[in-house]
Amino acid sequence: MRIETLLSKFAIKGINYDPQSGGGKALLSAEEQLAVVGLCWHESPVGWLVLFVEGLRDVHALKQLQIATRGETLRLMEDWRGVYPEKALTALCATAIAEATQQNGQVCPECNGAGKVLSKCNHQRKCQCCKNGRIEWTQETRFAYFDQFLPVTYSRFKRYSSILINIIEWLIKNKEIVIIILDNQINLEKKDNQI
Known part of the structure; x- marks a missing residue:
């Protein structure tokens, strides 16, 4: 960047x-x-990119994050036994980035994030698909997102899921490093302003 x-x-x-x-x-x-x-960009550039994608929906940061995530994915898959298509890397990266930047879950497509839907008789009902307008990340939702990029069976996805979990943890850990740095910087500036 x-x-x-x-x-x-x-x-x-x-x-x-x-x-x-x-x-x-x-x-x-x-x-x-x-x-x-x-x-402190040099502390965790990947964490900054995750924050830029999450908070600002920055396209350039997303491209940089995809490159960094792909590199980490290749590093994790060095010892992978068997073959995998190039689309598997793309699916792993896209799913991991989606979960790391939307930790509260995806916006529900049925209620558009409202958490309530209208019945046939115009009564408001709680949406049956989500919790408060968000679809939480579970193994099934990860599979559904992954399947958009690489249609595979669930049993094959389970083989990729260990790598996927590691990539998600790596992205979230980098994001948390940046948040801690920012929090420390804010606290330091508050102390300086009080003196």
Whole structure:
């Protein structure tokens, strides 16, 4: 991800350039620019990408996250016995990213996230498909999402599920690292403001 793109996500409009060099050389290095925003990108770039995809629906961050997740998937599947198609990697990455960025579950397609539906006689009823408008992640919902990219039997999906769980845990762990860093930074800034 380019530094200008990252800084623009935090509403920083531009970078100060050295006027004596003709405006071409930045006064601050990339690390210093990140420090100005209070970020620790290098601690967990994957965690930042997960947050950008989850919170901002950023397409460029999604592409970067897919590349990073694919690399982790290939690393986890080094010892895989047997063959698997290229679509299996795509399905594993897409399912893991979907679950990591929608931890509360997917929006229910029947009630559109409302949690209530209208019966034939216009009475409001609780939606039978979801809990409060979200379909929670279970083994069956993972299989349904995975099956959109690689239609396989459930018994074959169970073979992939151990890898899928590891990828999801890896993504969530990276996201939690960033959240802890941000929380520590906020607490530090609150203490500085109180002094």
